[in-house]
């Protein structure tokens with residue numbers, strides 16, 4: 473990826489770090505670090521500029537931290553403009569930002585639905601829309617959307633999360649098919665349970681053994697494993713791959729629940 477410029481929306485991280493590690497490692501941060509390790513210049517956008525700066529400081533190569541509120545349409549567009557203004561091009565855009573909801577259908581509030589929709593879905597298509605034109609001008613660009621198995625399978629938990637993650641895959645496919653003949657690729661990684669600060673914040677560190685027990689591999693995934701899948705889809709190694717959802721879930725979605 474030497475010479476390429478990538479933008480990661482939601483590339484900070486916060487919450488409990490893994491034991492012995494100074495920096496909390498979420499998916500967005502791991503993706504930025506991996507793309508930088510592959511040689512890309514990485515622009516990191518986050519609602520908290522300090523978190524974005526911490527990612528850029530940890531990157532192997534050069535980068536830029538930008539403040540962006542994914543819930544704000546103009547802010548999403550301005551962040552892409554800032555990346556383009558600084559480096560003149562974008563080769564890779566990773567739409568990672570996402571918030572999980574808590575409310576099943578009877579409790580689903582309009583406020584939480586609208587916030588989830590704005591952050592998990594609208595920010596992604598707005599970011600892609602803002603990045604598209606200059607990519608089309610160069611007949612080159614790769615989008616990777618960070619999805620969730622909640623967009624394919626219901627956990628009976630958050631309606632807004634499941635619905636926005638399902639719709640996110642439709643946005644990905646729309647871009648992929650519409651611009652396939654013009655050098656643009658779009659794909660998604662669909663993540664199962666990843667040992668991230670987000671999961672530890674939401675579900676508690678003490679729940680890790682129970683989370684791992686339902687996974688055929690017997691463990692949670694690591695943000696670095698999510699990042700490796702993103703890096704593949706963003707790279708020229710995936711040159712003939714577009715419109716696809718790569719499921720990274722340790723086998724959960726391949727399994728039929730049976731009593732052991």
Ligand SMILES: NC(=O)c1ccc[n+]([C@@H]2O[C@H](COP(=O)([O-])OP(=O)(O)OC[C@H]3O[C@@H](n4cnc5c(N)ncnc54)[C@H](O)[C@@H]3O)[C@@H](O)[C@H]2O)c1
Nearest residue numbers: 482484485498499500519541542569570620663666668670
């Ligand atoms: N961890 C898992 O098990 C898991 C599973 C499936 C999917 N995912 C997906 O992974 C993605 C996020 O993973 P992560 O580990 O990077 O999460 P994270 O909670 O660490 O979030 C990354 C960053 O997003 C930023 N952020 C939050 N709201 C924002 C906003 N409105 N605007 C801009 N930035 C904002 C936070 O400041 C944080 O630094 C989400 O799309 C999530 O749905 C995670």
